[in-house]
Amino acid sequence: MNKYLIILSSLFFLACKTENKETQKIEMGKHETVFKHFEKDNDTLYVVNFWATWCAPCVEEMPHFTKANETFKDKKFKMILISLDRSKDFETKMKPFIKDNNIVADTYLLDDNTRMNTWIPLINKQWDGQIPVTAFYKNGKQIGFVPNTLNYETLEQIIKQNL
Template structure:
């Protein structure tokens, strides 16, 4: 009985620790995170119910690894409904083995939060912002991207491709 209790406690702690990796944020916190970054960021807005989103995330992970020496960070910002936070999001992240910094955008007014990510964003998912606060580089895509497009844009972000 003692071993069962210890196992349950350890599993609970592990589950709790993992759920803490998806930070609940307001859009102003995302803005501050970018502003205070000392490295390039690929910010991808996605949702668990968005098939094109799920399809392109591995391409981002691959490009980030390719340009690892440039310290590029993949920031996946979930735009899922509140009912999906955190369990449904965690389940998908685990199932797909996604690796990134994870935020859940705790906002409901797209007219407010979309332009704060980028003035051209109309709320379409997936959408991606390539940004480097140190160099001033900033490029936004309000559509799904192919593996080649992602690789090219990450290369541009870090200044290795034109």
Template sequence: MKKIIILLLLTFVCAIHSHAQRVKLITSGQLTRRLSQGHDTTYIVNFWATWCKPCIKELPVFAQIQQQLSGKPLEVIFVSTDDYHKGLKNIGTFVEKHDLGGEIYLMNEPPAIYLPAINKNWTGSLPATLVVWPGKREWKLYKEVLTYEQLLSLLNAD
């Protein structure tokens, strides 16, 4: 019986650890470099938090876009703005519960650093979505909840 309990505990710990491994820490500088890599790729970066109800409501829209446009030069990147001191475990569990796919990060610096680096006019309102079109020098930040139709329209406006 003792061996079974130990085995169950180890399985549970490994499951939590694997959730956390899907989520990586990122700084605004690393994100900027990441978005500069694909010259023919459109990036959608969704900034969200586990406590933000509109963010949670909006998450399936990005998953749907990701699935619908599979095979196209498009990448959806999820960036949690939750308190980075809380670590990856809570975010990993949330990601699994909501079945998020693709690249998932936790912002690893305080808002005073990453907000102006992402957009000088961003005060931190959530949800926020950054769209980076290939070949364009300017990135556009949308500080509102986006519907599937709005997001699709933005992508086609390239």
């Protein structure tokens, strides 16, 4: 009887684990790898926010992105946060910020900030490198670019228009 209870419990645990959606990613990588997460040719709307823990306007707008991520989680929608913090601050600043602010969106730290002049024009030729910046992608193409802070209402409106 004990053996059956253990087997049944194990099967239940595995079933619950496989039912869960994809787990949150918190990774560091080069732009060539990170950008592949949102340059996909599918009908999902990717909201890509470039930010940093040292950027006051970025930190101020983060609750709007967190709220939007929760609001649209059941739609064809994916929030991706790309930190421009220094790589040495990945464990000590960025990860604690994500945890302390209950951020569940996939978050990446770009490990090639010294090559910003290489990848910034790939996001938008008009981008001067200032953050926060938000880009919107769908079907493998950029469909929107906002080179300043966003409030929740504006972010929600852009998302609804493009879902």
